[in-house]
Amino acid sequence: MILVTGGTGLVGSHLLYDLARSGEKIRALRRRNSHVEQVRKVFSYYSVEAERLFAKIEWVEGELLDYQSVLDVMEGTDEVYHCAAFVSFNKRDRLEVLRNNIEGTANMVNAALEQKVRKLGFVSSIAALGRPLSGEDITEELIWRPSRHTSAYSESKFKSEMEVWRGIAEGLNAVIINPSVIFGPGMWNRGSGLFFKNIWKGLRYYTLGVNGYVDVRDVVLALTSLMKTEISGERFIVSSENLSVQDIFGMIARHLGKAPPSRYASQAMMSFVQKLDALKSALFFTAPALPKETLHSAHQQVRYSNHKIRQALGMEFIPMEKSVMETARQFMKDVQR
Numbered sequence: 001m002i003l004v005t006g007g008t009g010l011v012g013s014h015l016l017y018d019l020a021r022s023g024e025k026i027r028a029l030r031r032r033n034s035h036v037e038q039v040r041k042v043f044s045y046y047s048v049e050a051e052r053l054f055a056k057i058e059w060v061e062g063e064l065l066d067y068q069s070v071l072d073v074m075e076g077t078d079e080v081y082h083c084a085a086f087v088s089f090n091k092r093d094r095l096e097v098l099r100n101n102i103e104g105t106a107n108m109v110n111a112a113l114e115q116k117v118r119k120l121g122f123v124s125s126i127a128a129l130g131r132p133l134s135g136e137d138i139t140e141e142l143i144w145r146p147s148r149h150t151s152a153y154s155e156s157k158f159k160s161e162m163e164v165w166r167g168i169a170e171g172l173n174a175v176i177i178n179p180s181v182i183f184g185p186g187m188w189n190r191g192s193g194l195f196f197k198n199i200w201k202g203l204r205y206y207t208l209g210v211n212g213y214v215d216v217r218d219v220v221l222a223l224t225s226l227m228k229t230e231i232s233g234e235r236f237i238v239s240s241e242n243l244s245v246q247d248i249f250g251m252i253a254r255h256l257g258k259a260p261p262s263r264y265a266s267q268a269m270m271s272f273v274q275k276l277d278a279l280k281s282a283l284f285f286t287a288p289a290l291p292k293e294t295l296h297s298a299h300q301q302v303r304y305s306n307h308k309i310r311q312a313l314g315m316e317f318i319p320m321e322k323s324v325m326e327t328a329r330q331f332m333k334d335v336q337r
C-alpha cells in the first residue's frame with residue numbers, strides 16, 4: 001500500500017494518476033474541505049479511463065497537524081509520498097505556513113518511523129537550498145541560510161527538510177527531491193497556473209529575473225524512480241531549464257496566442273507598486289497581490305544544476321517549450337468550456 005499526502009495539489013494529483021495507472025494500491029490523505037474533484041479533472045486530461053483510475057484511490061480524511069490521524073492513515077503502508085505543504089507568500093500566512101509545513105512534516109516523519117514504512121519520498125523545494133556567493137549554478141551541496149529576503153515558505157521548506165534529515169539520522173529510509181517552479185495543467189488559480197491565467201488576461205510586464213522550471217510529469221518521474229532505487233539519505237534538484245521571466249512569459253504568451261509581455265517592470269517600479277498594494281491590503285483587509293518576497297524573487301537571477309539527478313537516473317527532462325505548449329493547450333480547453 002502506498003500513501004500520498006497533498007493528493008489534491010498539482011504534484012499530488014499527477015502522482016496519483018501515475019500510481020493509479022501502475023496498478024499500485026493507493027491511499028490518499030485528504031482534509032475535510034479538500035477538493036478531490038480537482039484530481040478527477042486532472043485524470044481526465046490524460047485518460048478516457050479517468051473514472052476507473054480515480055476509483056482506485058482510497059481517500060482517508062485526516063490532517064497533517066493531527067498526529068493521531070497521520071499515524072492512523074499510515075498504518076499498513078509500505079511507501080509514503082509526502083507532497084503536502086501550504087504554499088503561500090502572504091505575510092499574514094507566515095505562522096500558519098511555518099507551523100503547517102514544519103510540524104506537519106515532523107508528524108509524517110515520526111509516524112513513518114513508528115509504522116516502520118519501507119521508504120518515504122519527500123517533496124522539498126529549491127526554496128530549501130542555499131545561494132552561491134558568485135554566479136555559479138546552485139547544487140544540492142549548498143546549505144540554506146536566512147536573509148532579509150527569506151520568505152516564511154522558504155524557511156518552512158528548509159526546516160521541514162531538516163525534519164526529514166532528522167528522521168534519516170534516526171533510521172528512516174528516505175529520499176528528498178527539490179523541484180524548481182513546476183508547470184502542469186489543472187490548478188489555474190495558484191502557482192505557475194497563475195502565469196497562464198494572467199498572461200491570458202493580458203499581463204504586459206516582465207522582469208529580467210532567472211529561475212529554474214520543470215514539468216510536473218518529470219517531478220513525478222524523478223520521485224517514483226528514486227523510490228524504486230536503493231538511494232536513501234540524499235536530495236536531488238529536479239529542474240529542466242533555467243530561463244528568464246521574459247523568456248518563460250514570452251513562451252506562455254506564444255502558446256496562448258497572446259502578445260508577449262513587452263514592458264519591463266524595474267525593481268523601483270515594482271517596489272512602488274508593492275507599497276501601494278500593501279497599503280490597499282492594510283486598508284481593506286485583503287491579501288496583498290504582490291508580497292515583498294515575490295518582488296525580490298521576480299528580479300533574482302538564479303540557476304540550478306540538474307546534473308545529480310541526470311547522473312543518478314539517466315533522466316532526460318521534458319523541454320519547457322513542450323511543457324508550456326501542452327499546459328497552454330489544456331488551459332485554453334478549460335477556459336473555453
Ligand SMILES: NC(=O)c1ccc[n+]([C@@H]2O[C@H](COP(=O)([O-])OP(=O)(O)OC[C@H]3O[C@@H](n4cnc5c(N)ncnc54)[C@H](OP(=O)(O)O)[C@@H]3O)[C@@H](O)[C@H]2O)c1
Pocket residue numbers: 005006007008009010011012029030031033034035062063064065082083084085086087100104123124125126157178179180181182183187190191192
Ligand atoms: N508548485 C511548485 O511550483 C512547487 C515547486 C517546488 C516545490 N513544491 C513543493 O511541492 C509540493 C506540492 O506542491 P503543489 O504545487 O502540488 O501544492 P498545492 O497544489 O498547493 O497543493 C498542496 C497540497 O497540500 C495539502 N495540504 C496542505 N496542508 C495540509 C495539511 N495540514 N494536511 C493535509 N494536507 C495538506 C493540500 O490539501 P488541500 O486540498 O486540503 O488544501 C494540497 O493537497 C509542496 O511540498 C511544495 O512545497 C512546489
